Amino acid sequence: MYVKRQFEVEGSNLSTSFEFLDHTTRRHSARVAALATVLCDNLNVAGRMRDDIVLSAHLHDIGKGAIPSAILLKRTTLTAEELRLVRAHTQIGAHILRNSAQQIPATVALRHHEAWDGSGYPDGLKGESIPFAARVIGICNAYCLLRENRSYRKGLKHLPALEMLLNGDDTGCHRPSMFDPALLEVLGKCHLKMSAAAESVPL
Numbered sequence: 511m512y513v514k515r516q517f518e519v520e521g522s523n524l525s526t527s528f529e530f531l532d533h534t535t536r537r538h539s540a541r542v543a544a545l546a547t548v549l550c551d552n553l554n555v556a557g558r559m560r561d562d563i564v565l566s567a568h569l570h571d572i573g574k575g576a577i578p579s580a581i582l583l584k585r586t587t588l589t590a591e592e593l594r595l596v597r598a599h600t601q602i603g604a605h606i607l608r609n610s611a612q613q614i615p616a617t618v619a620l621r622h623h624e625a626w627d628g629s630g631y632p633d634g635l636k637g638e639s640i641p642f643a644a645r646v647i648g649i650c651n652a653y654c655l656l657r658e659n660r661s662y663r664k665g666l667k668h669l670p671a672l673e674m675l676l677n678g679d680d681t682g683c684h685r686p687s688m689f690d691p692a693l694l695e696v697l698g699k700c701h702l703k704m705s706a707a708a709e710s711v712p713l
């Protein structure tokens with residue numbers, strides 16, 4: 511597998527960090543990587559950038575290894591302090607990956623919850639100030655989160671999840687303005703391939 515090979519080549523401590531992730535987060539990350547591969551291919555992103563984006567997908571939530579599972583799996587609303595802690599997985603992940611030979615995984619770990627309209631975290635970056643790789647992983651991550659079962663709700667089927675990304679929902683929690691419009695457009699064109707990629711990794 512690409513990730514394992516990279517770890518061996520670099521001789522870093524990343525594989526140890528990866529092993530700390532819970533089963534659900536590892537499956538989620540593999541699903542995001544499968545989607546990112548399809549999206550890169552449909553964006554004509556190839557070579558080292560494509561490889562780095564796929565590697566970053568596997569590692570984007572590595573900071574969650576430091577968050578207590580009682581909080582990650584909590585069925586009720588998080589307190590403000592718990593939410594702050596969960597959101598810190600971005601900075602923790604970037605810290606874990608800071609000495610990697612590639613810079614993109616650390617950047618993606620830090621920026622994959624930033625939103626195109628500035629409503630994301632940790633820094634509320636907007637538009638193209640969010641690194642491209644993080645925008646790609648951000649939209650793949652959002653689709654996977656909608657499809658997956660969570661402790662507090664059941665996952666959506668493909669078309670309702672796609673609809674929520676493309677057109678948002680009544681609550682305003684999901685808004686197309688959160689995503690790079692160019693990426694949303696490509697996602698709309700290759701959505702069947704992305705659905706198949708997501709479903710290739712068992713829940």
Ligand SMILES: [Fe+2]
Nearest residue numbers: 570571622623
């Ligand atoms: Fe995350």
